[in-house]
Amino acid sequence: MKFIYIFLIISVILNFNFLKADEIKTENKIAKNLRCLICQGQSVYDSDSEFAISLKLMIKNKIQQGMSEQQIYSFLKMKYGEWILYDPVFNRNTYFLWLLPILIFLAGGAIIIKRFYNKK
Amino acid sequence: MKSKLLPLILVLTFLIIFVIFFKSLKSSNIYTPNTTLEKKIPSFDLKSFENNSIIISEKIFKDNEYYFMNIWASWCIPCKEEHKFLMELKKGGKIKLIGLNYKDNFKNASNFLKDLGNPYNIIVSDNDGTGSIEWGAYGVPESFLVYQNKIIKRFIGPISNEDLLEIQKIIK
Numbered sequence: 001m002k003f004i005y006i007f008l009i010i011s012v013i014l015n016f017n018f019l020k021a022d023e024i025k026t027e028n029k030i031a032k033n034l035r036c037l038i039c040q041g042q043s044v045y046d047s048d049s050e051f052a053i054s055l056k057l058m059i060k061n062k063i064q065q066g067m068s069e070q071q072i073y074s075f076l077k078m079k080y081g082e083w084i085l086y087d088p089v090f091n092r093n094t095y096f097l098w099l100l101p102i103l104i105f106l107a108g109g110a111i112i113i114k115r116f117y118n119k120k
Numbered sequence: 121m122k123s124k125l126l127p128l129i130l131v132l133t134f135l136i137i138f139v140i141f142f143k144s145l146k147s148s149n150i151y152t153p154n155t156t157l158e159k160k161i162p163s164f165d166l167k168s169f170e171n172n173s174i175i176i177s178e179k180i181f182k183d184n185e186y187y188f189m190n191i192w193a194s195w196c197i198p199c200k201e202e203h204k205f206l207m208e209l210k211k212g213g214k215i216k217l218i219g220l221n222y223k224d225n226f227k228n229a230s231n232f233l234k235d236l237g238n239p240y241n242i243i244v245s246d247n248d249g250t251g252s253i254e255w256g257a258y259g260v261p262e263s264f265l266v267y268q269n270k271i272i273k274r275f276i277g278p279i280s281n282e283d284l285l286e287i288q289k290i291i292k
Binding site for chain 2: 037038050051053054055057058061079080
């Protein structure tokens with residue numbers, strides 16, 4: 001009986017730790033995907049400015065409140081605008097940005113295929 | 121045919137690159153935040169500055185009055201600069217000033233108010249900075265002009281004499 005108790009307690013502690021580790025992982029992931037608005041060229045994760053410290057704390061609180069990653073992103077987008085997200089959203093301003101690599105890839109492929117058939 | 125096409129493509133590529141770089145060299149790369157983002161004021165519950173009671177935002181902001189929400193700290197030098205304008209704003213009496221004390225220590229903050237005067241009707245303290253994130257603030261000082269639970273104007277950085285005149289014009 002005693003053995004089972006100890007086993008249970010240990011498993012609970014271990015599970016708790018796993019949960020925490022997961023939270024920290026998502027916390028860091030979110031912070032890495034956010035642009036620190038007052039320090040150019042740094043993510044919130046990298047920065048130690050007052051703004052970034054508060055933001056990291058807020059992400060932690062929101063996760064503990066049960067908000068998902070996407071919800072946190074949209075919350076911050078509402079507060080600070082799209083610029084805070086490192087991943088640019090697909091819209092009228094970013095068509096060129098998103099489609100250019102695909103176009104270049106297709107053009108390159110076309111050139112290669114053309115050469116290949118010409119040689120034959 | 122081939123020998124004609126190649127230089128053309130090269131020239132075109134360089135031209136495109138030149139135009140892109142020329143344009144982006146001239147454009148400013150300093151981010152200016154969009155000041156007309158969210159209109160509705162966020163709700164918050166923060167600790168009062170004077171004692172440890174909790175202040176709820178719904179109890180502060182009433183519909184038919186103007187409020188000036190100012191984020192400040194005693195360690196912030198530009199806050200000292202704008203303080204005289206806040207005192208001036210207070211003199212008019214037509215607006216209520218709400219201070220949000222950002223990441224400050226109580227002793228320094230109260231000394232700051234003792235030396236320069238206290239323009240605020242209510243002060244809440246935001247020790248960890250999460251309260252100002254709810255407002256979409258970048259740092260200190262930052263101010264919001266609130267009317268009917270909406271942010272009508274936002275001031276990033278210290279307010280100037282022109283800002284003061286503008287506010288006084290709005291609240292008349």
